[in-house]
Amino acid sequence: MLYNPLEQFTVNKIISLYTVYYSMSLTNSSLYFIIAAIISFFIFKYSANIPYVSLINKNNYSILTESLYKTILKMVKEQIGDKYTIYMPLIFSLFIIILVSNLVGLIPYGFSPTALFALPLGLSVTIIISVTVIGFVKYHLKYFSVLLPSGTPLGLVPLLLVVELLSYIARAFSLGIRLAANITSGHILLNIISGFLFKTSGIALLFVIIPFTLFIALTGLELIVAILQAYVWSILTCIYIKDSLILH
Amino acid sequence: MAGGGFYTIAGRKVATHQLAIGGLVGYGLLIKALMPKQKDLKADPPIKASSDDEFKFIEKFIKEAEAEDAKAHH
Numbered sequence: 001m002l003y004n005p006l007e008q009f010t011v012n013k014i015i016s017l018y019t020v021y022y023s024m025s026l027t028n029s030s031l032y033f034i035i036a037a038i039i040s041f042f043i044f045k046y047s048a049n050i051p052y053v054s055l056i057n058k059n060n061y062s063i064l065t066e067s068l069y070k071t072i073l074k075m076v077k078e079q080i081g082d083k084y085t086i087y088m089p090l091i092f093s094l095f096i097i098i099l100v101s102n103l104v105g106l107i108p109y110g111f112s113p114t115a116l117f118a119l120p121l122g123l124s125v126t127i128i129i130s131v132t133v134i135g136f137v138k139y140h141l142k143y144f145s146v147l148l149p150s151g152t153p154l155g156l157v158p159l160l161l162v163v164e165l166l167s168y169i170a171r172a173f174s175l176g177i178r179l180a181a182n183i184t185s186g187h188i189l190l191n192i193i194s195g196f197l198f199k200t201s202g203i204a205l206l207f208v209i210i211p212f213t214l215f216i217a218l219t220g221l222e223l224i225v226a227i228l229q230a231y232v233w234s235i236l237t238c239i240y241i242k243d244s245l246i247l248h
Numbered sequence: 249m250a251g252g253g254f255y256t257i258a259g260r261k262v263a264t265h266q267l268a269i270g271g272l273v274g275y276g277l278l279i280k281a282l283m284p285k286q287k288d289l290k291a292d293p294p295i296k297a298s299s300d301d302e303f304k305f306i307e308k309f310i311k312e313a314e315a316e317d318a319k320a321h322h
Contacts, residue, residue, distance in 0.1 A: 144272070145264040150253050157255075161271040 005191040009115055009184065033113040036100040044096075068096070072234060079238035080245065087241055094123075095234040102183055102226035106219070114229075115183040117176065124176035127237055128168075135244035142247070150248050175236055182229050186222040193218060 015026040047061035072092045073085070080087060098114060105112020113119050135143040147164040148157060193215045200207035253264040262270075295310075297303035 141269065142263075142265045144268040145253065147268045147272075148253075148264050150264070154255055154257070157267060158271060161268060162275070165272070 005188045005195075008111075008187060008191055011116065028111050029113045029116055029119070032104050032111040033101060033119065036097060036104050036113065039104070040096045040100045043100075068092075075235060076238055079235065080242045084241070084245060087238075091234050091237055094237060095230050098179065098233050099227060099230035102230060103223075105183065105187060106222055106226060112183050112187065114179055115187055117180045120179040121173065121176035124174075124179075125172045127175065127240065128172035131240045131244040134241070135247075138245065139247060143244070145247055146243065171240060175233065175240075179229050179233055182225055186218075186225050190215070190218055190222060 011027045011029050013025045013027055014031055017024045017026065043061065044065055047059070047065040069092065072095055073088055076085060076088050076091050101114045101119075102112055104110050105115060132143075135146065139145075147161055147168065149160070149164070152160050193211060197208065197211045197215055200211060254261045255264070255267055256262070257267075292310075295303055295306050297306055
């Protein structure tokens with residue numbers, strides 16, 4: 001763990017379970033994702049089900065969840081429009097589960113499921129396929145006009161068609177890779193700094209204070225990255241949904 | 249709202265999505281035309297011959313041997 005910063009991302013089987021075609025084993029990644037889901041569920045359950053919570057007298061949990069809800073609702077309304085708040089539960093669920101998954105990895109000995117490429121990529125590819133289906137259901141063959149922005153000169157059509165098609169496909173991957181790469185790089189950096197801190201702790205006090213301060217600052221930065229990446233994911237999902245609902 | 253742009257090509261109105269579909273089909277056909285045609289791949293080992301005559305001789309010999317073999321089996 002101390003020498004290889006990538007060792008922290010090793011997926012270990014906790015409970016082995018094999019079917020004829022698939023391995024359905026419980027791994028540390030899936031366990032922490034389940035933990036993240038349970039935490040997300042109980043935060044909202046606790047904030048909503050406290051008897052003394054009223055509209056006027058709120059507790060900290062309800063203020064937190066309500067603030068998060070209002071922030072995401074505002075974003076959805078701004079991006080997709082008032083007409084399509086039907087997508088709010090999807091965006092909000094994605095935001096919360098990604099946020100908690102990111103934060104779970106920041107706890108010492110924790111594991112962030114979003115640091116592995118499989119989960120974010122799986123989610124992002126699913127989202128892009130879903131928004132494409134939404135577009136085709138709503139506009140049928142007219143949805144192909146998503147590949148040609150309005151006002152494109154006729155001469156540029158062959159070139160732009162290829163560029164837009166590639167960028168459309170690339171969105172499926174960039175969404176997932178962005179999240180996984182940000183979380184992975186942060187964890188690697190923290191691991192390297194903590195390893196350096198451990199090695200220099202016996203030399204002199206000065207060699208401890210500087211890396212330790214840096215370590216604290218980086219942990220704070222990672223906290224911001226965890227929140228920011230969940231927000232970026234949500235806002236990009238909103239944009240992709242908007243693109244399939246409102247053709248340019 | 250519904251992506252209702254039009255292009256005028258040779259005096260005819262073409263909808264944006266029709267142009268996009270046409271473009272994609274065109275690219276597909278172009279790629280298909282440019283792809284090298286797959287030859288009938290044989291599982292036989294290659295014939296190593298130093299000249300064309302030798303190659304033809306070996307090829308003829310193999311054909312005859314295969315024909316004889318086929319006759320013997322039937």
